[in-house]
Amino acid sequence: MKINDTSGQLEEALERLHTAGPERVGRLTNHAPMVVESLAAHGHAEAVHRWLDLYEGKLEDFPSPVAPVTDANWREALGDPRRVADWIDHFSRAVADRPWRAVLAEWWPRLLPGLYGGSTHPVIRVGHAVRALEAGESAPRLSELAHGLGYWAAVHHTVTGIAALPGAPTAAASLDAVPAVHAPSEEFPDRLAVVRALPVWADDVTDPDTARERLTELVRAATHRYATHGHGEETMLVHAATAPNAVLRTLGSLPRELWAPSLHAAWTASAAVTAMYAPAEPVPYTPPALRTPEEVLERALAHGDEHVIKLTDTALDVGDEPALAAALRAVELSVPLS
Structure with missing residues (x-):
């Protein structure tokens, strides 16, 4: 049975993680958002920060933006890992302006053919974010969905x-x-x-x-x-x-x-x-x-x-x-x- 963590531990962990990028050394995925959601979902929110303390050495700073992703230019930015910060910003604005399920429904068929990018980790991260949001919405959980979708779009590979x-x-x-x-x-x-x-x-x-x-x-x-x-x-x-x-x-x-x-x-x-x-x-x-x-x-x-x-x-x-x-x-x- 999944548990909706109301302790705030998951929110604190996600806010801590959103200052880090989705990858390190240019190719290895940051797994921490997925792990902390798993722990919270199964009733171990008290272990989230302790586990993060061990993993923290694998985190890298959030990357710098290049240029905004817009409705007019998103196709040319799709699959460009240099644009990961731009993509995350794009989805952050999207989930702030619209219901998150509407954003997911719009982008899922666009992203699904490219789920091989990042060794399938982006779709896994999105799956964890969706489970957290279904258990209870909060700003950090919405932000986590934006980070997952942005990572997926940046490393999209068909x-x-x-x-x-x-x-x-x-x-x-x-x-x-x-x-x-x-x-x-x-x-x-x-x-x-x-x-x-x-x-x-x-x-x-x-x-x-x-x-x-x-x-x-x-x-x-x-x-x-x-x-x-x-x-x-x-x-x-x-x-x-x-x-x-x-x-x-x-x-x-x-x-x-x-x-x-x-x-x-x-x-x-x-x-x-x-x-x-x-x-x-x-x-x-x-x-x-x-x-x-x-x-x-x-x-x-x-x-x-x-x-x-x-x-x-x-x-x-x-x-x-x-x-x-x-x-x-x-x-x-x-x-x-x-």
């Missing part, structure tokens, strides 16, 4: 020319059918560039309610799969689950006609990440002991790694034992935050 391979009836079987790719570089864009074919799954879905059901299935399958495949790349394979879950938790704030396109984009992203980081073989995994969701979350918080906490957040959304096992596997595979 993928085209992916051939269709035969899929399978279920999301789990279709993920199993994804062919692994190999790239000479470890960088996300270089790996993405060699993804040329992916299985087709749920491509005929047009009904909004069916789209939600299939997206829920995808999140569950990708989360479960991490337990046996996460060793392929313990950090990046988290996004095969957290990116579609960000889309799923945003659906209720979007017009229903956007639900099916959102499913299709989420599948392609999850499948692409699976292709880019798939291990040679799965490894059977049984957690050392069954634990309650709260115990799993406490272990993730004690570990501290941002991706571990975010996968645990998604695992708690899924809510079954295989999902909790995946979160525990992430704890085992990942390096703790110190």
Whole structure:
């Protein structure tokens, strides 16, 4: 069950974070806004600032603006990471002037094709911001949505020319059918560039309610799969689950006609990440002991790694034992935050 934090801790943390940029060293994402929202949503607002104190060394100053983004020039600014401050300012003004759901509905179909930018982190950040706003609106939460949308627009990156391979009836079987790719570089864009074919799954879905059901299935399958495949790349394979879950938790704030396109984009992203980081073989995994969701979350918080906490957040959304096992596997595979 999600909790609406009324302590003000989330607001304080977001205000603290909005003086920092969405990336560091030019390519690594600032995960802190997503983590603090996860902690607050699951009743651990008291840990937000303590965790931030550990993470603070990874933050960089907010970037300088270049030129305003306007209704007339936004297309030329789309996908230009130098304009991230301009984009955040644009969305800050938009959510101040209009209802945030109207802004989201206008920009979601524009941004959705480019959800690969920033290694899918912008859509994940937007998903966390939307969940916070659905729990309760405040100025820092609105600002967080602006930061997430602005980051997404600045690093917007599309993928085209992916051939269709035969899929399978279920999301789990279709993920199993994804062919692994190999790239000479470890960088996300270089790996993405060699993804040329992916299985087709749920491509005929047009009904909004069916789209939600299939997206829920995808999140569950990708989360479960991490337990046996996460060793392929313990950090990046988290996004095969957290990116579609960000889309799923945003659906209720979007017009229903956007639900099916959102499913299709989420599948392609999850499948692409699976292709880019798939291990040679799965490894059977049984957690050392069954634990309650709260115990799993406490272990993730004690570990501290941002991706571990975010996968645990998604695992708690899924809510079954295989999902909790995946979160525990992430704890085992990942390096703790110190």
